[in-house]
Amino acid sequence: MKAAIFQGKGKIEVQEVSDPVIQKPDDAIVRITHSCICGSDLWYYRGLSPRKAGSRIGHESMGIVEAVGTEVKSARVGDLVVMPFFISDGTCPECLAGMPAACRNRMSWGDAGVDGGQGERVRVPLANGTLFVIPKDKVTDRMMPALLPLSDVLCTGHHAAVCAEVKQGSTVVVVGDGAVGLCAVAASKRLGASRIFLVSTHEDRAAIGRKFGATDIVAERGDDAVEQIRKATDNLGVDSALECVGTAESWNTAFGVVRAGGNIGAVGVPHEVPDIPIVKFFWFNIGVKGGPAPVAHYIPELMPDVLSGKLDVSAIFTKTVPLSDIAEGYKAMDERKEIKVLVKP
Ligand SMILES: [Zn+2]
Structure with a gap:
């Protein structure tokens, strides 16, 4: 064979x-x-x-x-x-x-x-x-x-949503427009999320994200993406940030957009990422959970x-x-x- x-x-x-x-x-x-x-x-x-x-x-x-x-x-x-x-x-x-x-x-x-x-x-x-x-x-x-x-990938995207406690009415940011990120969009919609931001600078990927349930496409990266999402949520941030890349930039974006008391679900295999900012995690009551699905x-x-x-x-x-x-x-x-x-x- x-x-x-x-x-x-x-x-x-x-x-x-x-x-x-x-x-x-x-x-x-x-x-x-x-x-x-x-x-x-x-x-x-x-x-x-x-x-x-x-x-x-x-x-x-x-x-x-x-x-x-x-x-x-x-x-x-x-x-x-x-x-x-x-x-x-x-x-x-x-x-x-x-x-x-x-x-x-x-x-x-x-x-x-x-x-x-x-x-x-x-x-x-x-x-x-x-x-x-x-x-x-x-x-x-x-x-x-x-x-x-x-x-x-479908179970991994679902895992990101489960770890970030996505539920009926949740606001969600998906960081990453690869197959896992797109599956995380579909999984969030299935769990009842009412607003799903997809961070994507690729029009073809964003189009699939929309098809899967993304309501907002953020065609920026890093701090610019954080600023746009903050602005769109009355500077509150979102209930759930789904980290589907595993780089320092995607982690920073997830921490930048999650609201006080919100949750980060992380499924991107980490490569050269910084330590979790414990100070922010503590003073803003942010939940962080994730890993292999x-x-x-x-x-x-x-x-x-x-x-x-x-x-x-x-x-x-x-x-x-x-x-x-x-x-x-x-x-x-x-x-x-x-x-x-x-x-x-
Ligand atoms: Zn076993």
Whole structure:
């Protein structure tokens, strides 16, 4: 079978690898039907975070179960499944507490001995906690791009909103117009936010944000964005600031726009960020919460709304490539020509 392999900065190759086989009784084998490239894949692609050359890649995927070990109860052969970006057991105290992203037996796709989702097939370890069946009778091929984001970005955007306590009538600022930020807009709308500012200087991304529920586009960055949002809210700021980038500038914007007593939900993987300004956090009663999304915890809640069509973020996929051309997909996302690239083996 074929799979995408990281070969060093800026270099993705599709190579022949051996077919996966069941190694443990709770393993499953899934034939990938759809996968995609994540913004976080770009960090190692750009040489900004370490990754071993020769490693399998891809952590957002869905497919059809081809084989299961004797202890797998979560899915059967032939089932359509989606898999969270972390592999988790679903049974440890952290998983039972609703935080599978901190599972005691957590693994990442593409780790040593673990397959990556950007390929034709994967072995799924801990299948009982990691496979989520999508009812095939309710799904058409056209709906697949709306379901695939359940593996990561849709749940991550939702997590930002949950951490920032978005609820009916909330005012919200989403910092970041990438796939996660756009999903955070859709998630905020779903939770009942009445006003959603999207900080976006790209007209094409802003247009998708509007479609997902953004009421105000702030085409400024940094202090200018903060000033505009402050002005629009009678200098109060907003109930919830959703930080979906992970840089010093995006954190400063989030702290700049959140009102006294409001909350910041942070899901951008932090890179070179400053310390949390404790003084501001304390004197303005600001709540700060965030981290990797507990995807396995959110899928059961979000999937019904995706199946009903109420929650459709498929517009984040602006390009589709066959697995053989995946390098082209990475390049297009690296150059910010595409928001998110879907890969079909
Ligand atoms: Zn666990």
